[in-house]
Structures are given as structure tokens and as C-alpha cells.
Amino acid sequence: MRRKDRALEREAALRILDQTEWMTLSMTQPDGTPYAVPVNMTRAGEWLYFHCAREGKKIDCLRACPQVCVTAVGHARVIPEQYTTEYESAVVFGTAEEVLEEAARWEGLRVFSQKFRPEPEEEFRAQNRGCFLQTALFRIRIQEIWGKGWRAPARPEP
Numbered sequence: 001m002r003r004k005d006r007a008l009e010r011e012a013a014l015r016i017l018d019q020t021e022w023m024t025l026s027m028t029q030p031d032g033t034p035y036a037v038p039v040n041m042t043r044a045g046e047w048l049y050f051h052c053a054r055e056g057k058k059i060d061c062l063r064a065c066p067q068v069c070v071t072a073v074g075h076a077r078v079i080p081e082q083y084t085t086e087y088e089s090a091v092v093f094g095t096a097e098e099v100l101e102e103a104a105r106w107e108g109l110r111v112f113s114q115k116f117r118p119e120p121e122e123e124f125r126a127q128n129r130g131c132f133l134q135t136a137l138f139r140i141r142i143q144e145i146w147g148k149g150w151r152a153p154a155r156p157e158p
Contacts, residue, residue: 013090013147020072027061042115048140088149094140
């Protein structure tokens, strides 16, 4: 990272992942060209989880090349009068793998669901039983993470 003064501690980068609803998943297509798509993700320990359809471009990309990069932008605010932007972001490098074992799939989907709609286990299973078999679940091992951010200094009132 060029601007070391903007580097965030690992825990701050993880917090950004925990608080961000949308992240950008960057992959390599089978023909070697890049592909990036915004997805909902959630973190559990050293893993990021996301789900998708069992067929499609993401699946094709991840099967061809499981190495991915995930970016998340937390707080961001343009400050026009200062010609700058406050921001915080996290970047993750890792390897995606499909979660295939049934108990691990339920656990991954539960962890994912708890971020966006916390509910009792019984209700979660009842609501998701129908789509369970139609949904692919992936997890990404966080192999490298770094965060970056900047907040504008307070300016005195005129």
C-alpha cells in the first residue's frame, strides 16, 4: 500500500466486512478475462460466505479459477468544499470453495442469514428449506486482508 498513513489495522478491516451489506467479488473467467459482481456476503471467523444459483457465470468462473479478490467499502462521504472523500475500505484475497456437505451448508446459510435477518433456528430452516437444494453456497478463506481509510479533520466553524 502506497499511503501507509491510510492503512487500517486488521481488526478494523474485518469490522468493515462485518458492517458492509454489499461487497464486490472479483474473479477470472474461463477465458482469462476479469469478471466482478456485487454480492451479499457475511464473515464467520476467517471465512466469507455467499450464495448464488447453481448455474451461471459466477459458478463457471469459480470452478475455472477459485482465486478471488473481494472489496468492501464502508463509510464513504464526498466533501465537495475540500475536494476530497472520506472513506474506509477492505480488500481480501482468498480462494473460494463450494460448501457441499449438508450440515456445513445449513451452518453457512444460517451464518449468512443471521447478518441480514436474524431469526430463530426453526424459523430459519422453515423459511429456507425450499431453496436449500437450489442454492449453491461458497466460502472464501481470508488469506490476506488489508484496510484503508481516511477521515477529514474537523474544520472550525466560520
